[in-house]
Amino acid sequence: MIRIRDLHKSYHHGGGDVHALRGVDLDVAPGQLTVLTGRSGAGKSTLLSLVAGLRRADRGEIEVDGRSVTAADEGELVALRRTTVGVVYQDFALLPLLTAEENVGLPLRITRTDPAERDALVAELLDRVGLAAHAGQRPDEMSGGQQQRVAIARALAIRPTVLLADEPTAQLDSETGAQVMDLLRTLVAEQGTTAIVATHDPAVEGYADTVVHLDDGTLTPAAVAGG
Numbered sequence: 497m498i499r500i501r502d503l504h505k506s507y508h509h510g511g512g513d514v515h516a517l518r519g520v521d522l523d524v525a526p527g528q529l530t531v532l533t534g535r536s537g538a539g540k541s542t543l544l545s546l547v548a549g550l551r552r553a554d555r556g557e558i559e560v561d562g563r564s565v566t567a568a569d570e571g572e573l574v575a576l577r578r579t580t581v582g583v584v585y586q587d588f589a590l591l592p593l594l595t596a597e598e599n600v601g602l603p604l605r606i607t608r609t610d611p612a613e614r615d616a617l618v619a620e621l622l623d624r625v626g627l628a629a630h631a632g633q634r635p636d637e638m639s640g641g642q643q644q645r646v647a648i649a650r651a652l653a654i655r656p657t658v659l660l661a662d663e664p665t666a667q668l669d670s671e672t673g674a675q676v677m678d679l680l681r682t683l684v685a686e687q688g689t690t691a692i693v694a695t696h697d698p699a700v701e702g703y704a705d706t707v708v709h710l711d712d713g714t715l716t717p718a719a720v721a722g723g
């Protein structure tokens with residue numbers, strides 16, 4: 497569950513301020529995928545980074561599974577990212593020298609998960625994203641779509657209750673993007689994950705339970721998709 501109330505965030509640089517978010521309210525329920533649309537610079541990445549606790553809000557509240565992100569101290573934010581919130585990025589953000597299975601297993605090394613349990617979970621996740629046969633390959637030996645599926649498996653390794661994806665299809669052709677969104681939608685429904693996907697790709701809206709539109713720092717409901 498994600499609950500956002502009256503969220504504000506400004507950036508100060510050069511001669512002026514950029515008021516990226518001006519009072520955003522949003523609720524996303526477990527098992528629901530919300531697609532966040534808006535032009536480049538509308539504040540989509542800013543909103544996701546605040547939910548993930550990677551940046552601090554100026555004002556307002558964010559709760560994830562009933563726990564306050566906005567009131568959390570740095571240690572609690574680290575714990576949040578290690579146990580609760582999984583993030584998928586547009587450029588995949590895989591470590592280039594590690595194989596697919598090593599990339600997926602990395603969050604579980606950080607949390608010192610028992611190695612046997614880790615290996616079993618990594619194998620299960622790679623199988624789930626259709627990459628069991630590619631476990632030993634490095635990112636530069638895989639296609640963009642395969643790399644994004646590795647990144648999704650890595651985000652899911654901590655068994656997150658919240659999944660945030662920032663332009664997950666931006667580097668992919670339309671068919672591969674559709675496969676990645678199909679996979680994300682299925683995983684969200686199966687696992688009861690609370691998901692926000694930021695995109696400027698209209699095709700992604702078809703995978704949403706709810707579409708919201710960010711413009712000039714405020715959020716408006718855009719449409720309810722059928723899929």
Ligand SMILES: Nc1ncnc2c1ncn2[C@@H]1O[C@H](COP(=O)(O)OP(=O)(O)OP(=O)(O)O)[C@@H](O)[C@H]1O
Nearest residue numbers: 507509514516534535536537538539540541542543
């Ligand atoms: N670290 C920063 N310092 C200063 N300004 C920033 C910073 N990050 C973002 N901004 C500004 O805040 C606004 C919102 O940016 P943000 O990246 O959240 O938008 P976005 O909707 O994700 O855009 P895109 O689709 O291009 O990624 C923009 O005007 C941007 O220039």
